[in-house]
Amino acid sequence: MEIRQLQYFMEVANREHFTEAADALHVAQSAVSRQVSNLERELGVDLFIREGRRVKLTPIGKMFLQRINKAMNVIEDATREVEEYLDPEKGTVRVAFPISLAAYTLPTAISAFRLSYPDAKFQLKQALYHDLIEGVIKGEFNMALIGPVPMEEKKIKRKILFxxxxxxxxxxxxxxxxxxxxxxxxxxxxxxxxxxxxxxxxxxxxxxxxxxxxxxxxxxxxxxxxxxxxxxxxxxxxxxxxxxxxxxxxxxxxxxxxxxxxxxxxTVGVITPTDRELLPTEELFYQFIQDFFARLSHFND
Known part of the structure; x- marks a missing residue:
């Protein structure tokens, strides 16, 4: 099983179309079809139901996609972690947020952070409340700003900011x-x-x-x-x-x-996973926003 096979499989699964997946990957459709067929043959199961030009995941294909999404996130995090340990001030922070924090709270925190770490990069994702929690638990991202802060969920760590x-x-x-x-x-x-x-x-x-x-x-x-x-x-x-x-x-x-x-x-706060450590640049941002909002709260008092 090769990384390339998994990447091709994920692209086809997300687009439900071999030609569109091939266009997105900038490769020939035949190459995508061949790699997916090789993967199915190696696993011994059909991952897709073919319906003309379109495809749909089989039940086992859906399960496999969920597991592979997690695995690929782990691989991506591992690669980034190695890079960021060499220079954490130039790494990437993946953070998700709800719509109510999009206009002021998150941009203000990022702007202040970039004054101290101008080379840091951000990947931002907006999501609904329950999707933020699930995204952190499942590894789609390692950190989310959220309001109100969920107090019952056991698979996340939480910190109230204000x-x-x-x-x-x-x-x-x-x-x-x-x-x-x-x-x-x-x-x-x-x-x-x-x-x-x-x-x-x-x-x-x-x-x-x-x-x-x-x-x-x-x-x-x-x-x-x-x-x-x-x-x-x-x-x-x-x-x-x-x-x-x-x-x-x-x-x-x-x-x-x-x-x-x-x-x-x-309450407004930040949630992180209980079963994964933050990457170095994410840890910098995590500590920064706690100090940042503590100072703001003290100033407002």
């Missing part, structure tokens, strides 16, 4: 727009705009409302934070969002108002 307030965002002409603070119950009759199901921050909002005995009337859904801001700006509803997403500016035609009784907060 706790942030969740605030209300209202259209500027809303009857409560001139208030200095809001009770969440004040919004129980308003239409809400929220992220779709699958986003954990949606659950935070719904749970906060449920504790006060009401279910938010979800009038609109937006796929990202910017979409929610736009819907509120258009006067189509109210929303709650992490204060960090409004740190640079409040969207046009909206007002940001703190919540009291109850206050709504979420």
């Amino acid at each position: 706790t942030e307030d969740v605030v209300a965002l209202l259209p500027i002409h809303h009857p409560l727009a001139d208030k200095s603070h809001l009770h969440l119950r004040d919004l129980k009759d308003d239409p809400f705009v929220l992220l779709p199901e699958g986003f954990v921050f949606r659950d935070i909002v719904i749970n906060a409302c449920s504790k006060l005995g009401f279910k938010p009337n979800i009038a609109f859904e937006g796929d990202d934070i910017d979409a929610l801001k736009g819907l509120v700006s258009a006067g189509l509803g109210v929303t709650l969002m992490p204060e960090v997403t409004l740190v640079d500016s409040t969207p046009r035609a909206t007002v940001k108002i703190p919540l009291v009784e109850p206050t709504v907060t979420r």
Whole structure:
């Protein structure tokens, strides 16, 4: 079994098409077909169901792909580890993040890190909450910023970096727009705009409302934070969002108002795997962001 065979197999599996895989690999289709056939012959199983020009993984092929993805990540990490031990300040940090930390939190941390380590490189991946956790566990990446920090999962190590307030965002002409603070119950009759199901921050909002005995009337859904801001700006509803997403500016035609009784907060932190060590450059970044956000918290206090 050769690395090249596995790379060709993975490309075909991901694209479900030999010709497209060959184009992506910049080799002849016959070479890809031959290597995959050799791999199937060596394993003694069919990895693909052929359907004309397209292919689909067999059940054993799906299992094999999962294992090979992990194996290739280990090989890649091993190669990078050797390179980074020679010069960790010039290595690569693979870090994943949720959409709510994309605009300010992660870029701010990376910018500060690059001031000390200007030659460090980053591979960034945006993912949903549960995919961040699974990605760290399965080895797709070694580190993820996340909010809220999952406290029950046993296969990850966690470090809370800070706790942030969740605030209300209202259209500027809303009857409560001139208030200095809001009770969440004040919004129980308003239409809400929220992220779709699958986003954990949606659950935070719904749970906060449920504790006060009401279910938010979800009038609109937006796929990202910017979409929610736009819907509120258009006067189509109210929303709650992490204060960090409004740190640079409040969207046009909206007002940001703190919540009291109850206050709504979420933890933001970093998760890493329990069964793997961080690579040298990743370890530099991991230690850096802990110090960085500790200093920020002290300054804000």
